[in-house]
Amino acid sequence: MTIRKVTVLGTGVLGSQIAFQTAFSGFDVTAYDITEEALQAGRARFEKLAAVYRTQVKGGGNGKAEQAAAAITLTADLANAVREADLVIEAVPEVLSIKQQTYEKLAELAPQKTIFATNSSTLLPSAMKDFTGRPDRFLALHFANQIWHFNTAEVMGTTETDPEVFHEVVDFASAIGMVPIQIHKEKAGYVLNSLLVPLLNSAMALAAGGYADPEAIDQTWQIGTGAPAGPFHILDVIGLTTPYNILANSDDENVKQLAKWLKDNYIDKGKLGIATGEGFYKYS
Structure with missing residues (x-):
């Protein structure tokens, strides 16, 4: 697996959890949001998650949870956020036009090697793929809330997703402690929703x-x-x-x-x- 540097777009409830779980699992994580105010709220979420992981997650003691929170880089500069990313996980608001506009920006800024994954809970990746500039390296990776307890990661590609990319994301999900749920064709809502x-x-x-x-x-x-x-x-x-x-x-x-x-x-x-x-x- 070549994924080491991961960028999460959005530091809301689930975006912050994805970023924290990924950092806790030893990956290099950058969290992006659109304003400094949003980033401050994201930092506060990371600190709360550290307290949760310290008491509820195996291996979260002895300062590991706090180290994971401190290791996450926060930025409101999208170009810097994705410049070296191997994987970008998008967790922006569940509005199709916002997601499409986000991918248009990402297509210009991210290296061609970068895999894009949407955490959309209901929208189909095929509704976004033509905005990514790399439909073969784009798919859905959907997490459930309270990621440390409900550790499924639904992986769903489009007809254009490269099978090797699909399986690399499945391996990544396993590496961050998730149970990958492989979905064989597009379904709005995946399995869980x-x-x-x-x-x-x-x-x-x-x-x-x-x-x-x-x-x-x-x-x-x-x-x-x-x-x-x-x-x-x-x-x-x-x-x-x-x-x-x-x-x-x-x-x-x-x-x-x-x-x-x-x-x-x-x-x-x-x-x-x-x-x-x-x-x-x-x-x-």
């Missing part, structure tokens, strides 16, 4: 329609299936911004109404999930 998104949307439709409160819906799911968490707790863990972006960009008017309900009742009130201390539930 093909199962998860209908559950979350159904739960929100029940609450938005006034049929039951989020607590009762979660309780029903947990008792009825034995699951450790209900859909609204899962939404709080994910953070409500990403689900909102997915809902708001749907062509289905009923789905867009769920986006409006989420925005009016939670997002506009600063209730974004665990990261802000309150979403559907309150957190200390």
